[in-house]
Every structure is written in C-alpha cells, then in structure tokens.
Amino acid sequence: MKMKEYFNDLINHAIDIKASDIYIFPAGDNFNIKMHTNVRILEHSVIDSSFSKTLLNYCKYISNMAISENRRPQIGSFVYKLDSQKYYLRFSSVSNFSNKESMVIRIIYSIEDSDLSYADYNNLISLKKRFYKGGMILFAGPTGSGKTTSAYKLAKSISPKKIIMTIEDPVEIIEDEFLQLQVNDSANMGYDELIKVGLRHRPDIFIIGEIRDTRTANAAIRAALSGHLVISTIHANNKNGVINRLKQLNVDSSDINHAINTVVYQKLVNDKDGNMTAYMDINEE
Incomplete structure (x- = not known):
C-alpha cells in the first residue's frame, strides 16, 4: 500500500x-x-x-x-x-x-461535526439567555468534556446578530462565521496582545480558549468589564473553585464580582442507555 x-x-x-x-x-x-x-x-x-x-x-x-x-x-x-x-x-x-x-x-x-449531547437541554436554553447580559461566562471541567464545543454551540446560535471573535492556543474548532485568531508566541502575540488587538475590532463576543495565567486572566476580565461578552475556560475542580482560581491568578476581587456573569462546570456522564452525555452544573452570579 x-x-x-x-x-x-x-x-x-x-x-x-x-x-x-x-x-x-x-x-x-x-x-x-x-x-x-x-x-x-x-x-x-x-x-x-x-x-x-x-x-x-x-x-x-x-x-x-x-x-x-x-x-x-x-x-x-x-x-x-x-x-x-x-x-x-x-x-x-x-x-x-x-x-x-x-x-x-x-x-x-467544525461545530456541525460535533455529536455532543446534553443531559438537560434546559441548561443550554438558560445559558443562551445569559449571553445577552454581557460580562464573563466561564466553563470549567475535565479535559475532553466538551467545554469549548458548548461555548461554540451557544455563540453560533446567536452569531447572525453578533460579531464573534475567538482567541485560542491553538484553534480547536473551525467556524467560518467567527473571526478566529491563534496565539503565536514566536511573534509575541499571546492572549493578552490578541485581546488588545481584538478590542479594536469591536466584537460583541470574545471566546478565549483558556485562562492559564495572570496576564490572560486580567486581560479577559478587562474585556468583560468594557461591555463585551467574554466566554472562556479555566482549570478548576468544581464551579465553586473557579472564583478561587481567578483570585490565585491575582485578579482583583471587585473586578471578579463585577465581571462574572455565569460559571459552568461541565463533565461527561453516562445516560440511562450507557451513552456519554454532557452534564452542566450552573452557578449564575
């Protein structure tokens, strides 16, 4: 062969x-x-x-x-x-x-190729309503639990009416309707720099791949406080640990309180038929 x-x-x-x-x-x-x-x-x-x-x-x-x-x-x-x-x-x-x-x-x-199902679709409906509030929506959960897929699905459901920009390292899902930027450290274009560039394009929604460090955390919070809806993922063991993680990354408590819209902890569980489905634990701030 x-x-x-x-x-x-x-x-x-x-x-x-x-x-x-x-x-x-x-x-x-x-x-x-x-x-x-x-x-x-x-x-x-x-x-x-x-x-x-x-x-x-x-x-x-x-x-x-x-x-x-x-x-x-x-x-x-x-x-x-x-x-x-x-x-x-x-x-x-x-x-x-x-x-x-x-x-x-x-x-x-592409997002159309995703076959991720949800334990309760009412959670998606609830989250979609939260999109119109602005601020920051944070997803936490194990690797491979579909956090980025959920963020894309929700953003795409309102994309005809919004300008959506993603900043990722690297891009995980291809979506032609979004303006997708990829971190390039060799060109000194990290999350912080790309968020600054992105703000000049005046998007309605930012999808930031992952908050990993202090600079990214504070840049994402600033974008949320400036009136943009920011959707991102962060490492935490449960929904209550998300706020603590932001504090560990030296984000001001007052900024956290004003910026956070919703925290979602997502994981994959077996449904009654033994198939994997996404379970969301939502904490509306």
Whole structure:
C-alpha cells in the first residue's frame, strides 16, 4: 500500500469514530498507533520502525515540517478533504530520550461535526439567555468534556446578530462565521496582545480558549468589564473553585464580582442507555 493511501485510511477511520487525536508513539522496537475519542483511548495498530519512519516523513512533508529534523520539536498543519468536507490537521513531533521520534495528529472539526449531547437541554436554553447580559461566562471541567464545543454551540446560535471573535492556543474548532485568531508566541502575540488587538475590532463576543495565567486572566476580565461578552475556560475542580482560581491568578476581587456573569462546570456522564452525555452544573452570579 502506498503511504498516501495508508495515511488517508488512517485519517478517515479517525474521523469516522470522531477521534480528536492520533498518537504515533515508539514502543520497544515497534510503534503503536492509538486514537483518542471523548470516551477513551483506542488501540489502532502496531507498525515496525521502518514503516513508522516513512509514515512520519510523509506527515512532515505534507505539513511543511523539516523531514531531516528529528531531534527538535516541530509543528505543522494540513487541510484534509473528505467527501467535500474540510478537516484541519495539526501535527506535533518530538523525540524521546533515545532519539526515537513520536507524533500527535490533532483533527480539528467544525461545530456541525460535533455529536455532543446534553443531559438537560434546559441548561443550554438558560445559558443562551445569559449571553445577552454581557460580562464573563466561564466553563470549567475535565479535559475532553466538551467545554469549548458548548461555548461554540451557544455563540453560533446567536452569531447572525453578533460579531464573534475567538482567541485560542491553538484553534480547536473551525467556524467560518467567527473571526478566529491563534496565539503565536514566536511573534509575541499571546492572549493578552490578541485581546488588545481584538478590542479594536469591536466584537460583541470574545471566546478565549483558556485562562492559564495572570496576564490572560486580567486581560479577559478587562474585556468583560468594557461591555463585551467574554466566554472562556479555566482549570478548576468544581464551579465553586473557579472564583478561587481567578483570585490565585491575582485578579482583583471587585473586578471578579463585577465581571462574572455565569460559571459552568461541565463533565461527561453516562445516560440511562450507557451513552456519554454532557452534564452542566450552573452557578449564575
């Protein structure tokens, strides 16, 4: 089988099972290929070192990475087409202690491709009403629980009437109706800088990928206090921990009280049929 055909089969299968990531990792003398879905990590196949090197070189070639470089970390991207639908692939490579190279391929879907279901759709209706209030809506919850998907779904439901800008690191969902910016640290365009640039475009809604540090937290709060609706995610173990996390990031308590609109803790749970569904615990401030 030609490498292009193998690669296409690999990506097609990942898309078919809605995998978010494909892992190509060294394991002894061979390489394991695994796929990450919202539910679990699935074993796909085991390939030998010679075949894996050809596969990695092909991935580097199509994503404009340096084929001869296998020591330093690299990133690349590629637009993959399947049945007239575009999927954006992000490649990341790095070598381990014994100079064996590994790669992760992230598949970025459009919001229409999301099959995330909700335990109680009344929560979505309630949140949509909160969108018109302004301020900041924060999502917390485990990795892979669909926080960004929920933010996009809600924003898209009112997008014909609003200008929506996203700032992410990296972009996780493709949405043509939004103006999507991506953090580029090498060009000194972090969250803080992009929020400042974004304010000049006067969007109605900011979607900020994740609040990770003090600068991003304070920039997001300032945007919310200036009259914009800001939607973001933050690491916290429950909805009550969100405010504490902002305080840990040195955000002024008064600014928090004036800026926060709603806090949502979202996680995936099994429904009565055993399927994964999103459960929201909402705290309206």
